[in-house]
Amino acid sequence: MIRDARVLRAGFVPREIEHRNAGLNHLSSVFEPIKSGEPADTALVTGPSGVGKTCLSKFVSERLREEVLDVETTYINCWRNYTRFRVLYQILEDLGETIDIHRQSTPHDELIARIESYDGPQRIIILDEADQLEDPSILYDLHSLDRFAIICIANRETELMSHVDDRLRSRLQSSEHVCLEKYHDEQLIDILQARVRWGLEPDVISNDQLATIANSAAGDARLAIGTLRSAASAATRENCDRITDELLQQAATDAQDQLHQRSLDSLTPHQQSVYAIVREHEPLSPGSIYDRYTDRVDEPRTKRTVRTYLQKMVQYNLLVADGSSRNREYALVDSAVVSTPP
DNA sequence: GTTCCACAGGAAAATATGGAGG
DNA sequence: CCTCCATATTTTCCTGTGGAAC
Numbered sequence: 049m050i051r052d053a054r055v056l057r058a059g060f061v062p063r064e065i066e067h068r069n070a071g072l073n074h075l076s077s078v079f080e081p082i083k084s085g086e087p088a089d090t091a092l093v094t095g096p097s098g099v100g101k102t103c104l105s106k107f108v109s110e111r112l113r114e115e116v117l118d119v120e121t122t123y124i125n126c127w128r129n130y131t132r133f134r135v136l137y138q139i140l141e142d143l144g145e146t147i148d149i150h151r152q153s154t155p156h157d158e159l160i161a162r163i164e165s166y167d168g169p170q171r172i173i174i175l176d177e178a179d180q181l182e183d184p185s186i187l188y189d190l191h192s193l194d195r196f197a198i199i200c201i202a203n204r205e206t207e208l209m210s211h212v213d214d215r216l217r218s219r220l221q222s223s224e225h226v227c228l229e230k231y232h233d234e235q236l237i238d239i240l241q242a243r244v245r246w247g248l249e250p251d252v253i254s255n256d257q258l259a260t261i262a263n264s265a266a267g268d269a270r271l272a273i274g275t276l277r278s279a280a281s282a283a284t285r286e287n288c289d290r291i292t293d294e295l296l297q298q299a300a301t302d303a304q305d306q307l308h309q310r311s312l313d314s315l316t317p318h319q320q321s322v323y324a325i326v327r328e329h330e331p332l333s334p335g336s337i338y339d340r341y342t343d344r345v346d347e348p349r350t351k352r353t354v355r356t357y358l359q360k361m362v363q364y365n366l367l368v369a370d371g372s373s374r375n376r377e378y379a380l381v382d383s384a385v386v387s388t389p390p
Numbered sequence: 391g392t393t394c395c396a397c398a399g400g401a402a403a404a405t406a407t408g409g410a411g412g
Numbered sequence: 413c414c415t416c417c418a419t420a421t422t423t424t425c426c427t428g429t430g431g432a433a434c
Contacts (some may be wrong), residue, residue, distance in 0.1 A: 091403050353422055373430040
């Protein structure tokens with residue numbers, strides 16, 4: 049059944065990239081100067097989840113490394129490393145400079161000074177999920193350094209921009225912007241077919257079944273590939289030599305639940321209570337959420353803290369906030385899946 | 391209009407957590 | 413094991429906003 053599990057895993061970067069030629073060429077052109085040793089501009093890559101932002105960024109930097117001898121890449125997931133210190137630390141760690149840094153006894157300025165004094169080969173720094181940074185001024189610190197080319201990945205440009213100050217905003221707005229759209233079903237099918245070709249034995253899944261996966265994934269390649277992986281491993285477990293429609297059905301919900309569960313697991317018990325309340329009674333105003341919350345838990349947190357929870361869950365795509373001021377209501381993100389192209 | 395009020399979210403102080411070194 | 417310190421989370425205090433009632 050499974051020939052090469054790597055190609056079905058999240059984070060795999062394929063040898064060929066499908067249906068992203070425009071973005072590929074655009075992003076490559078930004079880094080063209082690196083080939084002649086010149087500094088490159090900052091690139092901004094945006095788009096909804098599962099459109100290949102991370103994949104494209106890694107792909108472009110890997111291909112550049114094949115062409116140019118002296119380029120290194122640093123990948124930082126800002127969702128995990130969302131403080132300024134952590135990002136700086138990660139960069140220095142990749143430069144091999146962290147030996148004598150003791151926590152924050154080393155001030156930020158010194159970390160930046162060290163990064164500035166770096167004189168090794170050019171480096172591409174991929175800041176994934178950059179809209180999760182609590183302090184985006186790190187972008188400003190890095191922006192002006194010639195040795196570093198920044199790829200800044202975010203879900204939506206406006207989310208990222210709303211947190212930054214004016215001078216940084218104008219700089220970012222003038223940088224190259226690669227915007228990726230959701231995949232169409234046919235494009236997803238092509239992507240899936242490529243993974244099937246490399247990852248699975250021949251004839252274990254039909255094109256019709258791939259179309260079903262593509263359809264239920266709603267333009268999200270990560271979800272589509274996750275479904276394929278889940279179906280293939282279930283088939284292996286049950287000793288089937290083909291992927292059946294029933295397995296597929298189950299795999300689709302499994303894959304969705306997995307993604308969902310992952311963000312749910314990162315919530316504290318209090319945050320999970322708040323989430324459960326919204327799930328049971330949506331849509332709900334902030335006030336009634338808080339009332340129900342105080343009833344449900346011992347030692348409730350303050351209103352302000354719950355507001356922070358809600359804000360966080362909206363960022364994690366667990367909840368949606370609708371309306372402003374007194375009309376605001378929170379609901380589960382699933383209940384509003386109708387996509388609205390402009 | 392004007393006022394009122396629930397709400398959003400920033401800043402900073404306070405408190406809890408967790409990890410390193412004794 | 414305990415203590416100390418950096419870090420993470422929560423609270424306190426606050427300002428600004430916009431819809432609703434007047």
